[in-house]
Amino acid sequence: MSTVPAEPVGFPSTVETARVRHGDGGPSPSLAVVEAIADLADVDPADLPEKGVVLYDHVDPDALNALVAGRPDADVDVSITVADYDVRVGSDSAVARRSRD
Secondary structure, three states, rough: OOOEEOOOOOOOOOOOOEEEEOOOOOOOHHHHHHHHHHHHOOOOOHHHHHHHHHHHHHHHHHHHHHOOOOOOOOOOEEEEEEEEEEEEEEEEEEEEEOOOO
């Protein structure tokens, strides 16, 4: 995985988050979302479906990629909920955190 150490970004500082950068030779935005969630779940991204986390059940990955990929100078901020995770996807990274109950 290409995660950056967990850090709060746009979320309260007491919340555990995982950030994965996308673009510039890295993963696509949708894959960055999957990798960030997998990092928080402490599983391999390929094992997320076994945990009940399937990105396509929550958002069209191709549409997400088209919306944010290749726009490094744009002010893009997409917020989605994927299973038990809140995710923000910006122009260069995806940040995931566990949803509050």
